[in-house]
Amino acid sequence: MQFLQSYAKSSGISHADGRTLVDFAPDLGREPTYFQGKIKDPIRYRDAMIALRDVVVSDLNYKPRDHSAYQAWVQEQYMLDIADAIGEKEAIGEKIKHVQERLKELNRLRNERMGSFYQAQQQYFNWLYKNSPDAWWVLDPVITVAPDQVFFEAFSLDESSYGRLAVHSELFDDVKEFQYGTTNIDFSDNLLDEIKRIRTYRPTEFQVDPTGFEVATEGREVYKEKKIDVPVSWIRGFLQVQSAMGMPTDSFDVKPIDIYNVCTFLRRNKERHSPRSLRYILKPGQPVKLVIQPWNEEMTFAGSVYTGEEEKEIRTWGRRRLFLLERLLPLADKVTVHLLGTGMPSFFVVDLGTLSFTLGLSGWTRNDWAGAANFDLMMGSGGEATPDQSALVFSRLKRKKTATAEELAQETNLFLSTVQAALRQLCSAGRVMFDLEISRYRLRELTRDPLPIEQLKYANPREEEAEQWIQEGRVSLDSSIPTAEGGVELKGKAKGKNRSFQPAATLDRDGRIVHASCDCWFYKQNRLMQGPCEHIIAAMSLYRMQ
Numbered sequence: 407m408q409f410l411q412s413y414a415k416s417s418g419i420s421h422a423d424g425r426t427l428v429d430f431a432p433d434l435g436r437e438p439t440y441f442q443g444k445i446k447d448p449i450r451y452r453d454a455m456i457a458l459r460d461v462v463v464s465d466l467n468y469k470p471r472d473h474s475a476y477q478a479w480v481q482e483q484y485m486l487d488i489a490d491a492i493g494e495k496e497a498i499g500e501k502i503k504h505v506q507e508r509l510k511e512l513n514r515l516r517n518e519r520m521g522s523f524y525q526a527q528q529q530y531f532n533w534l535y536k537n538s539p540d541a542w543w544v545l546d547p548v549i550t551v552a553p554d555q556v557f558f559e560a561f562s563l564d565e566s567s568y569g570r571l572a573v574h575s576e577l578f579d580d581v582k583e584f585q586y587g588t589t590n591i592d593f594s595d596n597l598l599d600e601i602k603r604i605r606t607y608r609p610t611e612f613q614v615d616p617t618g619f620e621v622a623t624e625g626r627e628v629y630k631e632k633k634i635d636v637p638v639s640w641i642r643g644f645l646q647v648q649s650a651m652g653m654p655t656d657s658f659d660v661k662p663i664d665i666y667n668v669c670t671f672l673r674r675n676k677e678r679h680s681p682r683s684l685r686y687i688l689k690p691g692q693p694v695k696l697v698i699q700p701w702n703e704e705m706t707f708a709g710s711v712y713t714g715e716e717e718k719e720i721r722t723w724g725r726r727r728l729f730l731l732e733r734l735l736p737l738a739d740k741v742t743v744h745l746l747g748t749g750m751p752s753f754f755v756v757d758l759g760t761l762s763f764t765l766g767l768s769g770w771t772r773n774d775w776a777g778a779a780n781f782d783l784m785m786g787s788g789g790e791a792t793p794d795q796s797a798l799v800f801s802r803l804k805r806k807k808t809a810t811a812e813e814l815a816q817e818t819n820l821f822l823s824t825v826q827a828a829l830r831q832l833c834s835a836g837r838v839m840f841d842l843e844i845s846r847y848r849l850r851e852l853t854r855d856p857l858p859i860e861q862l863k864y865a866n867p868r869e870e871e872a873e874q875w876i877q878e879g880r881v882s883l884d885s886s887i888p889t890a891e892g893g894v895e896l897k898g899k900a901k902g903k904n905r906s907f908q909p910a911a912t913l914d915r916d917g918r919i920v921h922a923s924c925d926c927w928f929y930k931q932n933r934l935m936q937g938p939c940e941h942i943i944a945a946m947s948l949y950r951m952q
Contacts, residue, residue, distance in 0.1 A: 659740050752767050
């Protein structure tokens with residue numbers, strides 16, 4: 407999937423006349439989006455931008471050590487052992503030893519001759535990493551200028567962490583000019599180095615440069631143009647994050663010191679065996695408790711009272727990704743935790759006053775947002791929306807910038823279920839996002855060109871398999887019983903080659919999965935931690951086709 411990005415210049419920071427100018431260069435190929443204003447609290451802004459960059463460069467996937475030198479030594483010793491073992495054939499043994507000694511000498515000479523080359527190669531890659539990060543990072547961050555905030559979005563290298571930095575309008579003073587919209591920005595390591603030099607004694611101005619668009623319209627040469635292949639996983643990751651954000655969560659507020667204590671304990675202790683989870687113990691009307699395994703270290707979050715109606719125990723993995731929040735904790739007022747369930751994604755919204763930082767974590771580090779997650783299938787579809795209805799909802803949201811589904815239903819005179827279906831379609835197309843911080847839908851067009859829906863049609867192989875099961879007539883819906891809450895209980899049967907499966911699902915009034923089960927291997931291994939199996943998906947699809 408190719409995207410073309412054009413910039414009039416590189417983003418940068420200038421220091422002149424006792425002030426600092428943070429100048430982001432926008433993508434000229436997108437609708438004009440710009441902003442100019444003065445930052446009231448540069449230190450909070452500086453640390454928040456560094457934290458966002460920490461998310462971008464985060465890669466906690468296991469990286470095996472390079473054992474090539476050891477294996478070469480083992481091979482050498484093996485050959486020498488062979489020579490010793492065949493002592494009766496002394497002539498052959500001596501020849502093998504001589505060859506090994508000669509080979510060792512040749513390897514030494516090769517390393518001496520190639521040493522300068524390897525050193526120059528490493529220096530080149532170091533320079534490339536610092537001065538041309540386009541060769542390392544897949545896509546520049548996305549920035550959106552909205553009436554209430556300017557926010558950045560980015561993914562980690564391992565695609566298991568999502569970061570969103572929102573700079574609220576209260577942080578800006580003396581706003582000179584602006585144009586709402588979404589664009590990619592040129593954000594290099596050089597820019598990050600300059601951001602680290604921001605100080606309080608120098609007034610700091612924030613600018614998404616509007617002059618870049620003048621350069622483009624005048625037909626002058628564009629300073630930098632990038633044509634990059636964006637992996638489908640990057641797009642799917644954004645879409646899965648939006649789906650997960652729109653699902654029901656168990657939420658509670660904790661103090662920044664509570665998260666700091668968790669991070670401190672994890673830094674001081676190295677787990678040697680499983681389990682490696684965080685167990686959240688939630689009891690209505692009582693403080694939230696956290697158990698860190700495998701040590702069973704229990705922490706009580708004083709003042710963080712769980713307001714839910716049911717007692718729950720939720721386990722999450724990939725906990726060392728919480729280190730990404732450490733830089734922000736001294737500046738935070740509170741942290742709101744949103745849990746979707748055991749092995750499911752979690753979100754941490756850090757309240758920094760005039761800024762907020764949202765960290766979205768997939769179920770565990772190696773279960774990245776795009777590769778295994780399938781949360782869009784759990785969102786449900788309580789209604790249907792035609793293309794014209796979706797276009798109407800989008801036009802109203804484009805005018806309001808942020809709105810709830812209920813507000814859009816009043817604006818468009820459409821049924822609430824129709825508006826919800828339209829919003830799901832728009833989120834799947836990357837044109838709208840759900841803002842977990844304010845629980846409202848927000849205009850945010852992810853890409854400059856329409857997304858290739860055919861490439862994104864199946865977010866997961868199980869979805870494609872479910873459609874194939876339906877086309878082959880191997881799935882039936884045995885019953886659909888309405889529930890007292892306005893939902894429905896589904897029971898079906900899927901006929902495999904060697905055996906039959908019994909998928910079941912309970913959907914709420916909006917068509918979202920409340921509970922699901924199946925007797926297939928995939929469900930027994932993962933439950934719903936990687937989304938529903940193909941049999942559950944097929945049963946739900948049959949129900950929605952009725």
